[in-house]
Amino acid sequence: MNGRIVAVFGNMVIAETSGRVVQNSVGYCCRSDGARLLSEVIRVRGRLADLQVFEETRGLKFGDVVEFREEMLSVTLGPGLLGQVYDGLQNPLYRLAEQEGFFLKPGVYISALPVEKTWTFTPKVQAGATVGAADTLGTVPEGIFEHQVMAPFNAEGDLKVARIADPGDYSIEEEIAVLTDEAGSRHPVTMTQTWPVKRALNVSRRRLMPTEPLVTQVRIIDSMFPVVRGGTYCIPGPFGAGKTVLQQITSRYAEVDIVIVAACGERAGEVVETIREFPKLQDPRTGRLLMERTIIVCNTSAMPVAAREASVYTAVTLAEYYRQMALNVLLLADSTSRWAQALREVSGRLEEIPGEEAFPAYLESRIAGFYERAGAVELADGRIGSVTIGGTISPAGGNFDEPVTQGTLKVVGAFHGLSQARADARRYPAIDPLDSWSKYTGIIEAEKAARVSRLLRRGNDVKQMMAVVGEEGTSIEDFLVMLKAEFFDNTYLQQNAFDPVDASTSAERQRFVFDKILEFLDLDFEFDDKAAARRSLVRGQDLYRNWNYAAMDSDEFKKIEGQIDEFIAANAAND
Amino acid sequence: MRKYYDQITRISGNVVTVTATGIGYDELAIVTGTSGTSLASVIRMEGDQVSLQVFAGTQGVSTGDRVRFLGRPMQVPFSDDLLGRIFDGAGRPRDGRPDLEAERVDIGGPPVNPTKRRRPDRMIRTGIPMIDIFNSLVESQKLPIFSVPGEPYNELLARVGLQTNADVIILGGMGLRHDDYLRFRRTFEEGGAGGRTILFIHTAADPVVECLLVPDLCLAVAESFALQGKRVLALLTDMTAFADALKEIAITMEQIPSNRGYPGDLYTQLARRYEKAVDLDGAGSVTLLACTTMPGDDVTHPVPDNTGYITEGQFYLRSGWIEPFGSLSRLKQQVNGDTRDDHRSIMDACIQLYALCRESREKRDMGFEMSAWDAKLLKYGDLFETHIMDLAVNIPLEEALDRCWDILARCFDPAETGIRRTIIESHWPKQPTAA
Numbered sequence A: 001m002n003g004r005i006v007a008v009f010g011n012m013v014i015a016e017t018s019g020r021v022v023q024n025s026v027g028y029c030c031r032s033d034g035a036r037l038l039s040e041v042i043r044v045r046g047r048l049a050d051l052q053v054f055e056e057t058r059g060l061k062f063g064d065v066v067e068f069r070e071e072m073l074s075v076t077l078g079p080g081l082l083g084q085v086y087d088g089l090q091n092p093l094y095r096l097a098e099q100e101g102f103f104l105k106p107g108v109y110i111s112a113l114p115v116e117k118t119w120t121f122t123p124k125v126q127a128g129a130t131v132g133a134a135d136t137l138g139t140v141p142e143g144i145f146e147h148q149v150m151a152p153f154n155a156e157g158d159l160k161v162a163r164i165a166d167p168g169d170y171s172i173e174e175e176i177a178v179l180t181d182e183a184g185s186r187h188p189v190t191m192t193q194t195w196p197v198k199r200a201l202n203v204s205r206r207r208l209m210p211t212e213p214l215v216t217q218v219r220i221i222d223s224m225f226p227v228v229r230g231g232t233y234c235i236p237g238p239f240g241a242g243k244t245v246l247q248q249i250t251s252r253y254a255e256v257d258i259v260i261v262a263a264c265g266e267r268a269g270e271v272v273e274t275i276r277e278f279p280k281l282q283d284p285r286t287g288r289l290l291m292e293r294t295i296i297v298c299n300t301s302a303m304p305v306a307a308r309e310a311s312v313y314t315a316v317t318l319a320e321y322y323r324q325m326a327l328n329v330l331l332l333a334d335s336t337s338r339w340a341q342a343l344r345e346v347s348g349r350l351e352e353i354p355g356e357e358a359f360p361a362y363l364e365s366r367i368a369g370f371y372e373r374a375g376a377v378e379l380a381d382g383r384i385g386s387v388t389i390g391g392t393i394s395p396a397g398g399n400f401d402e403p404v405t406q407g408t409l410k411v412v413g414a415f416h417g418l419s420q421a422r423a424d425a426r427r428y429p430a431i432d433p434l435d436s437w438s439k440y441t442g443i444i445e446a447e448k449a450a451r452v453s454r455l456l457r458r459g460n461d462v463k464q465m466m467a468v469v470g471e472e473g474t475s476i477e478d479f480l481v482m483l484k485a486e487f488f489d490n491t492y493l494q495q496n497a498f499d500p501v502d503a504s505t506s507a508e509r510q511r512f513v514f515d516k517i518l519e520f521l522d523l524d525f526e527f528d529d530k531a532a533a534r535r536s537l538v539r540g541q542d543l544y545r546n547w548n549y550a551a552m553d554s555d556e557f558k559k560i561e562g563q564i565d566e567f568i569a570a571n572a573a574n575d
Numbered sequence B: 001m002r003k004y005y006d007q008i009t010r011i012s013g014n015v016v017t018v019t020a021t022g023i024g025y026d027e028l029a030i031v032t033g034t035s036g037t038s039l040a041s042v043i044r045m046e047g048d049q050v051s052l053q054v055f056a057g058t059q060g061v062s063t064g065d066r067v068r069f070l071g072r073p074m075q076v077p078f079s080d081d082l083l084g085r086i087f088d089g090a091g092r093p094r095d096g097r098p099d100l101e102a103e104r105v106d107i108g109g110p111p112v113n114p115t116k117r118r119r120p121d122r123m124i125r126t127g128i129p130m131i132d133i134f135n136s137l138v139e140s141q142k143l144p145i146f147s148v149p150g151e152p153y154n155e156l157l158a159r160v161g162l163q164t165n166a167d168v169i170i171l172g173g174m175g176l177r178h179d180d181y182l183r184f185r186r187t188f189e190e191g192g193a194g195g196r197t198i199l200f201i202h203t204a205a206d207p208v209v210e211c212l213l214v215p216d217l218c219l220a221v222a223e224s225f226a227l228q229g230k231r232v233l234a235l236l237t238d239m240t241a242f243a244d245a246l247k248e249i250a251i252t253m254e255q256i257p258s259n260r261g262y263p264g265d266l267y268t269q270l271a272r273r274y275e276k277a278v279d280l281d282g283a284g285s286v287t288l289l290a291c292t293t294m295p296g297d298d299v300t301h302p303v304p305d306n307t308g309y310i311t312e313g314q315f316y317l318r319s320g321w322i323e324p325f326g327s328l329s330r331l332k333q334q335v336n337g338d339t340r341d342d343h344r345s346i347m348d349a350c351i352q353l354y355a356l357c358r359e360s361r362e363k364r365d366m367g368f369e370m371s372a373w374d375a376k377l378l379k380y381g382d383l384f385e386t387h388i389m390d391l392a393v394n395i396p397l398e399e400a401l402d403r404c405w406d407i408l409a410r411c412f413d414p415a416e417t418g419i420r421r422t423i424i425e426s427h428w429p430k431q432p433t434a435a
C-alpha cells in the first residue's frame, strides 16, 4: 500500500494515502535516488498519515512514494545478540562499518543477526509434545548461556510439536521445528522471532515482588540506597556530576547475567569507551569477557532523533527476551531525558498542545510505561528471571523540579540523586546521601543503615549550624557528630571509580567494612579539644581509606586491619 | 537548465515561502531580486509551499523576486588551497582573493559510525597547570570555554589552539567583533600558524542566517581533512550567537519554544555539530574547542546548559582564571594515568583541599575564629592561587606537579592531604623549598 509525500518538516513527513494505515506501523519514504528511509506512522488524520522518519530527511521531495507496511517497528530475537553493538533500530554497527565505512548513511539496513553463522542445536522436546507460548523447544550455546529457542511468544493456547530438528548445526534461518495449533494450522519455527518494540514481552506465570538485592559493588548504592533484581531506579544529576561513569562501572561490576547498555542521545565517545574496553576486560564472576554478557544499543546525540526514541524500546525488548530464559538482566539507559526530548521534538512537530516545558501531556504515562517493563517474573516452569532498569536523567539546569525527573520519581523504586556540590568537591560517586532514597532492602541490616543515615543527617545539621555560629559556638559533642559524619562519607560513601581495587566492593567486603567503621564510630571518644578530635579522626580516616585500596585477600589488607584494630583499642582505652 | 520560481507567497523574519514543486528537503536555492542575490535553503515543505531560510536575510526581498533551486544541499569547497584563506558565513572569500575552484563537499553530512571511532588517548599539553594537571585536554575532545563578555576567552582559545600543534586549524567566528577577528589573525600569524589556518568569519554586522552556517562549514572542512589523516583543530566562537540564530529562525517558523524561547531541538542541533569531534580509526582527528558566553553569567541558561550535556567537559573562565570547580575534562582519565604516578592523586587532593579552603574563607569572612586547621587551609589556598591557578603560569606538567607537592608540604602533614600512603612515600618532599 502506497502513499505520497505532501509535506516535510524536520524529521516529520506527511503522506497522503487512500488505503488502510495502521497507527505505529512502519513505512518507508522512498527518496528519488532509491534510498528507502524507515519511518513510523505516529498520527492519522483522514487521508493524511504523519510519519516520523528514523533518518535525515534531506532530499525527500513532494510526491515521493511512501510504502506503508502492516507490521510495527520490531526487533529480531535469537542467538547471537550478545556482544553486539546496535543502533536504535537494531542495525549491527560493526557489520555496517565493514559494508559502508566511516559514516552512517541514511537508508542502509542490514540484518540484526549473522545469517551465515551456525549454532549447535539440542532439542528439548519430542515430536508429539504439547507446548505453549515461550516454552523451550531446544537450546544452543551462546557464550556461557544455554540460549533457549522458544515457541512463538504470541502463540495462543496449546501447540503440538509436529516436527523437531535433530541435534546438529543450524543457521538462524533454518527451520528447527513445526508446531500445529488447535485449528490445525502449521507454524514453522526457526531460532529467531520478531517482536514489536513498543509492546512489553512477558510470557510468565506471574510477576513477583522484587526483593533479591542486585549487588552493583558501589558501596553507597548497595549499602544505603539499594537496587533489587527486577526493580527500577533513576540517577538524575546535572552535567558532569557522574551519571555516565556510575553507569559504566555498574555495567562492569553489577552481579547480573546480562547487561544491556542503551546509550540514548548522549556522547558517542562514551559508547566507544565501552565498545573498546569490554572486549578486552574479563568478567571476574565468570572468567569470560565482559562483552560476552553485554549488548550495546546506541543512538548517540548526532544520530537521528526519532531512532533515539525507538532505541530505549529496542533495548528493553532485548532485555525482556533474555528474561524469558530465566536470566537476570540489567538495562542501563543513559539518558532517559534525551528520549523524552525526542518525544518533545515530535510532539512539537505534530503541533500538539504542549505541557510543562513543552513536553507532551503523555510524557508521564510514557515514562511509567517504560519502567513498568522491568520486573521479576516466574516463568511457566517455575524458574525466575528479571529485568532491572536504571535510567539516568539529565534535568535542564540541574534542577530536579522538571517534568522528566518528577515523572520518573513517581514510578521508580530507588532514587540516586547526584549533587553538583559533591561532584565539585570530587566526592564521587556524587550520590547525595541526604536526598536519595530507596524503597528496597539491601545487603546491610536496615537498622544499621538507618543509624548511619541519622548520623549523616545530624552531621549536616551541625555543619549548617556551624556556618552560622562558627566552630567556637559549637559544642564538642556536636563537633564530633560532624566529624563522624565526614568520616563515614570519606571512608565509605566515596569510592574511586578509577582505582582497580576500590572501583568495586563485593557484598561480603561491604558488610565487613561497614561493621568495622561502626565499631570505630561507636567508640566513646573523649577529647580535650576540637583540634585533638580532628587529629584523631583524620588519622583513623587515613587508615580506613588506605584499607579501601588494598585487595581483600592481600597481606596489605590484613596489615591495615591490624592497625585499625590497634587504633580502635587505643581509642577505646581512652575512656 | 533549472527552473525559476517567482511566486513568493510569504516573507517573514529570515524566511520566504515560494510556490514550487519537485524540490528536495534541505535543498539549496538562490533568491535573486533587485536588492541582490542570496543563497537560501529549504527548511519546510507543505504541499507546493516551500519555505526557505535566506542566508543574507529578507530585507529588500520582494514578492517579485525569483528563486532558483540548485538540486543539492549547501556545500563548501575543499582542497589544500583552503589553507591560509578567509571566508564568510556563506562560504564566500572575505580576503579579497578569488573563489576557489575545488571539489565541493556537503555540509551537515551523516554521523560517524561509533565503531569507527578510536578511544582518544593523546594528551594535548598546554602549559597551563589548571588544564594539564586538573583537566587534561585530549586530542579529539570537544570542549567549550564557558565565560562572560569581558573575560579573555578568545585569547585563551587562541593560546590553547596554538599549543595543540594541529596540522590544520579552522576558526569559525560567529557574531565575532571585528577587532577580535583581527586579533585571532594576528595571533595565528605571529604563532607561525598562518599557513595552516582557515577562517570562516561571521561578524556581528553580517546577516544572522550566515551565522548558522559557520559551524557546519568549518566542520565539513575539518572532517574532510581528518579523512585524509590530518589532525585538525576547530575553534568555534561564540556558540551562543549560533544558538541565538537558531532561536530566531525557530520563532519565525512558529515552533513551540521549550525554554526561554529556544526551540526544543536546541540540544540536538548543538550535538550534531559538537559530535563532529572525532578520532577516526585509521584516519585523522577533529578536536573542537568552543566558546560559549553565558548570558547573565548563568550556567543554567539553556545554551551553556545544553552544551554541558553534550561536550566532554568545560572550562569556566572567570575573573581571569580557570575555575577549579565546575571545570571538567571528561577525557582526562584517558591520559592522566600514563603521565606520572602521582598525577591523579595530586589532582584529587589539591582540589579537595582548595574546596575546604573556600569554606574556611567563608567562615573567615563571616568573622569566625580561625582554627589551626583553617589557618593551614588559608595558607594553602593563597599559594595554590598564585603558583598554580594564575593563567600567567606557563610550565610543563611535571614541573607543575612538583610545585603542587611543594605547596602541600609547606602547608600540611602528609595524612591531612588524604593522599594514599604509597604515593606520599615516594613523592612527599623531604625538604620543602622556601617561598
Ligand SMILES: Nc1ncnc2c1ncn2[C@@H]1O[C@H](COP(=O)(O)OP(=O)(O)O)[C@@H](O)[C@H]1O
Pocket: A237, A238, A239, A240, A241, A242, A243, A244, A245, A246, A428, A429, A430, A495, A496, A497, A498, B328, B329, B330, B331, B332, B333
Ligand atoms: N565515580 C567517579 N570517580 C572519579 N571521577 C568521576 C566519577 N564520576 C565522575 N567522575 C568525573 O566526572 C566526569 C563526568 O562524569 P560523567 O559520568 O560523564 O558525568 P555526567 O554523565 O553526569 O555528565 C568524569 O569524566 C570523571 O572525570
Ligand SMILES: [Mg+2]
Pocket: A243, A244, A245, A266, A334
Ligand atoms: Mg553522561
